[in-house]
Amino acid sequence: MTGFFAYLKKELWEQLMTMKAVIICILFFLLGIISPIGAKYAPEVISRLTKDSITIQMADPTYLDAFAQFFKNLSQLGVIIFVIVFGNVLSQELTKGSLIIPMSKGLSMKAVIHAKFIALVFYWTAALAVSFLSCAIYTRILFSEINLEGVAILLLGSWIFGVFLISLIIFSNILCRGGYISLLLIAGCVGVLFLLNLLPDVRDYLPLKLVGVDVASALINQDYSFSKSGAVTCMLIVAFLLISHICAADKRKFCN
Amino acid sequence: MKEILAVKNLSKAFKKKKVIDNLSFCVYRNSVFGFVGRNGAGKTTTMKMILDFLQPDTGSILFDGEDIAKTKHNAGRIGYLPDVPEFYDFYTPMQYMMFCGEISNIRRRECKEKAEELLKLVGLEKDKDRKIRGFSRGMKQRLGVAQALLSDPELIICDEPTSALDPIGRREILDLLKKAKERTAVIFSTHILSDVQRICDYIGIIENGKIVRYGTTQELTRISGDVKVRISCEEEEDRNRLLEEAKKTELCRDVQVENNDVIIQVENEKKVKDLFKWIGEKGCNVNSIRKEEKTLEDIYMEVIK
Ligand SMILES: Nc1ncnc2c1ncn2[C@@H]1O[C@H](COP(=O)(O)OP(=O)(O)OP(=O)(O)O)[C@@H](O)[C@H]1O
Ligand SMILES: [Mg+2]
Numbered sequence: 001m002t003g004f005f006a007y008l009k010k011e012l013w014e015q016l017m018t019m020k021a022v023i024i025c026i027l028f029f030l031l032g033i034i035s036p037i038g039a040k041y042a043p044e045v046i047s048r049l050t051k052d053s054i055t056i057q058m059a060d061p062t063y064l065d066a067f068a069q070f071f072k073n074l075s076q077l078g079v080i081i082f083v084i085v086f087g088n089v090l091s092q093e094l095t096k097g098s099l100i101i102p103m104s105k106g107l108s109m110k111a112v113i114h115a116k117f118i119a120l121v122f123y124w125t126a127a128l129a130v131s132f133l134s135c136a137i138y139t140r141i142l143f144s145e146i147n148l149e150g151v152a153i154l155l156l157g158s159w160i161f162g163v164f165l166i167s168l169i170i171f172s173n174i175l176c177r178g179g180y181i182s183l184l185l186i187a188g189c190v191g192v193l194f195l196l197n198l199l200p201d202v203r204d205y206l207p208l209k210l211v212g213v214d215v216a217s218a219l220i221n222q223d224y225s226f227s228k229s230g231a232v233t234c235m236l237i238v239a240f241l242l243i244s245h246i247c248a249a250d251k252r253k254f255c256n
Numbered sequence: 257m258k259e260i261l262a263v264k265n266l267s268k269a270f271k272k273k274k275v276i277d278n279l280s281f282c283v284y285r286n287s288v289f290g291f292v293g294r295n296g297a298g299k300t301t302t303m304k305m306i307l308d309f310l311q312p313d314t315g316s317i318l319f320d321g322e323d324i325a326k327t328k329h330n331a332g333r334i335g336y337l338p339d340v341p342e343f344y345d346f347y348t349p350m351q352y353m354m355f356c357g358e359i360s361n362i363r364r365r366e367c368k369e370k371a372e373e374l375l376k377l378v379g380l381e382k383d384k385d386r387k388i389r390g391f392s393r394g395m396k397q398r399l400g401v402a403q404a405l406l407s408d409p410e411l412i413i414c415d416e417p418t419s420a421l422d423p424i425g426r427r428e429i430l431d432l433l434k435k436a437k438e439r440t441a442v443i444f445s446t447h448i449l450s451d452v453q454r455i456c457d458y459i460g461i462i463e464n465g466k467i468v469r470y471g472t473t474q475e476l477t478r479i480s481g482d483v484k485v486r487i488s489c490e491e492e493e494d495r496n497r498l499l500e501e502a503k504k505t506e507l508c509r510d511v512q513v514e515n516n517d518v519i520i521q522v523e524n525e526k527k528v529k530d531l532f533k534w535i536g537e538k539g540c541n542v543n544s545i546r547k548e549e550k551t552l553e554d555i556y557m558e559v560i561k
Binding site for chain 2: 013098104105
C-alpha cells in the first residue's frame with residue numbers, strides 16, 4: 001500500500017480544488033431546504049389549483065411530511081447527483097493516464113482504490129450532514145414543532161445506501177477500466193435492483209429497502225427493520241471492494 | 257564500466273503480432289544510452305517492460321544484477337518520463353513534486369530542497385507556484401524530467417523527452433540529461449539523430465523489435481565501409497579533369513560532383529592516404545581536401561534500408 005496517505009491527501013484536495021466537493025455540498029444544501037418548503041406549500045398549491053372542481057380534504061402538513069420529503073429527495077435526486085458527479089473518479093484517471101508517473105514511483109493500485117473509497121465516503125458523509133442540517137433548521141423555522149427522535153436510524157440507512165453506491169462506483173470503474181461504460185454498468189446494476197424490488201419475497205433484503213421506508217409511519221410507529229437489508233448491503237459493499245481489490249493486484253493492467 | 261541494466265533476449269507479442277523480437281542490450285552506469293528507431297519500432301514497449309508495466313513473453317531484464325520480475329523494490333531506483341506525461345492540473349509543480357516525494361518516502365524537508373533545486377535546473381523556477389493547468393507541452397516535459405530525477409534514481413528512462421520542446425529548450429534538456437549522467441544512467445528515445453550524436457555514449461538502433469546496431473557513438477560512426485573524400489576546386493576545368501581521371505583509376509569506387517566539390521569514394525580508411533597522394537600528382541588547383549565524417553544519419557539510413 002505504498003503511497004496511500006499521499007494519494008488520499010491528493011484525492012481529498014483534488015475534489016475540493018476541482019469544485020466537485022463544493023458543488024455537491026451546495027446541491028445537497030439546496031436539497032435539504034427544498035424538502036420542508038415543498039412539504040409546507042405543496043398542499044396549498046394543489047388545493048388552489050383544484051379549487052373549483054373538487055375539494056380535497058387534506059391534513060395540515062407537519063414536520064413528518066418535511067422529513068418524508070427529505071428522505072425521498074435524498075434517495076432519488078441526491079443519489080443521482082452524487083453518482084453523476086463522482087461516477088468516473090477512477091476511470092477518468094485511468095483514461096487520462098495521470099496514474100502512470102505515481103505508479104512508476106511505486107504507488108500501488110490497491111492504495112488508489114482505498115484512497116478513492118475513503119475520500120468518497122468522506123464527501124458523502126459531509127454532503128449528508130449538510131443536507132440534513134439545512135433540512136432540520138428549515139423545518140424548525142417553517143413548522144414550529146419538530147421531533148428528531150428516530151431520525152438517526154433513517155439517516156444511517158441512507159448513509160449505508162450511499163456507501164453501497166460508492167463501492168459500486170469503484171467496482172465498475174475498476175472493471176471497465178475507464179470510459180463511460182462504467183457509468184452504464186452502475187446504471188445497469190441499479191436497474192437490476194429495481195427489477196428485483198418488484199418481487200415481494202426479496203424486497204426486504206435489498207439495499208433499496210434502506211431508503212424506501214414510509215418515513216412518517218416509521219417515525220411514529222417504529223414499525224420497520226433494517227436488519228435484513230442492512231446486512232445484505234454491507235455484504236455487497238465488502239464483496240464489491242474485495243473484487244476490486246483482487247482486480248487491482250496486477251497493476252500492469254492499469255498502466256498502459 | 258559496470259552495467260546497471262541488462263536486457264537479455266526479450267520478446268513480446270501483442271495478440272500474435274511480434275513487437276519485440278529477441279532484443280538484447282545493456283546500459284552502463286553513468287552513461288547515456290540513446291534508443292532510436294522509427295515509429296512503432298518498439299521503443300516505448302521495451303521501456304514499459306523495463307519498468308515492469310508490461311510483462312515480457314520471454315527473456316529477462318536485470319537491474320543492478322537482479323531480475324526485475326523477482327524484486328519488488330525498484331520503484332525509487334528508476335525514474336520515468338512517459339512520452340506524453342500527464343499530471344494533476346490543480347497542483348502546482350512544487351506541490352506535484354511534494355506529492356511524488358511522499359510516494360517515494362522522501363522526508364519533507366529534504367524533498368522540498370531537492371524539488372526547488374530540480375525545478376530550477378529544468379527552468380521552471382518562475383512557474384513553480386503556478387497551476388499546471390495552463391502549462392504548455394514543453395513545460396510539462398520539463399516538469400517530467402524534474403520529477404524523474406526526484407528520488408536520486410540510478411537509472412532514468414525518458415521517452416522522447418525533447419519531442420515538444422523549442423530549439424533552446426531542447427538544447428537545455430539535452431544538456432541536462434548529459435549533466436544527469438554524473439549521478440545516474442540515462443536511457444532516452446528519440447527520432448532526432450543529431451540529439452543522439454550530441455549526448456549519447458551508447459546507441460541502439462531498433463527496427464521491427466530487433467536491435468540492428470549497438471555500440472558506442474564512435475564505434476557506430478567509424479564502422480567499416482566506404483570513405484568519402486570531398487575535394488573542392490574553384491575552376492570548372494580542374495573539376496572536370498579530376499572527374500575524368502578519377503573514373504579511370506581503380507582507387508576510386510565512385511565519383512560524383514556536388515556543387516563545386518568532387519566527391520570521391522574509396523574502399524576503406526587505408527586507401528585515403530593513397531588518394532591524397534594521387535590528387536597531389538594530378539597537379540590541379542585545389543582549395544581543400546577533406547575526409548567526410550559519417551553522420552549517424554548516414555549509418556541509420558544504411559541500416560534501415
Ligand atoms: N497495448 C498494445 N496493444 C497492441 N499493440 C501494441 C500495444 N502497445 C504497442 N503496440 C504495438 O507495438 C508496436 C510498437 O509500439 P511502440 O509504442 O513500442 O513504438 P515506438 O517505437 O515507441 O514508436 P514511436 O516512435 O511512435 O513512439 C506498434 O506496432 C504498436 O502498434
Ligand atoms: Mg514511443
